[in-house]
Amino acid sequence: MQANFTAELAQLLKFTGDTAMAIRMYSAYSGGSPAGYLGRAANPTQDSLDLMFLADALHHFSRLGDAVQGGSPHAVVDASNALLRAFSDYDTERPEYGRRQPKPTFDAWARLVCLADAKDAIAAIQKKAAAMVAS
Template identity: 40%
Template sequence: MQIDVTPELGRLLVFIADVATAIRTNSLYAGDYESRDPHEVGLDVMWLSDSLHCFDRLGQALQSGDGKAIEAASEGLFGYYGMFIDGADGKGLKGDPKGTFERYGHLCNANEARAALDAIRLKAVAAQWTGA
């Protein structure tokens, strides 16, 4: 089954680049790096990078061409991204993933990634129904 998710992958690539830019602001690239709280910097880098490392599941599903795997991967990531948008109330996590994305919202928007993931999921579902 061939599912054209080129526009959605484009959106995700822009998001990935934006998150990488946000991560770089937590390095020596930032002029105020040495005066910042190392604990907060570490938590922000952790959550920003966590938002990216999980895309391998979607990549593997897309490589397989299996519509159900693509649907499951995009749905799982959509749910995971809720933590960056809605928060993770009472889940015992280190730091605040929502707070991190609020601090870096001028650079990267988790809603963009979530919208692209939902669009991929919808295309995978439609392809299963039509047999494409």
């Protein structure tokens, strides 16, 4: 039995493209700062954190990609669960992180980078893979 993850992976591709667009706004493309786009003053410290968290959101997809490509529903469930934990951290204030909080980044980019859509797609992949494990 094979699960079809096409719709969910398409949704995640859109998320990755949107996240890459946000990252691009920190480049020479926008003069090196997204301040004008975000409607806030330039802040090199926050810009550096924003870049870190936006890129972090993308790097997690390699684990899910490996799991889907490998065809093991157990691995897909594990990878999906890890991504859901990471993405839940992105929209939650975590005192243990000190000043390095991801929430302000994803709040600032919310009109372009939709964490809820990504989490919905990951949860749907996890559910389909879990059903395969159970059968």
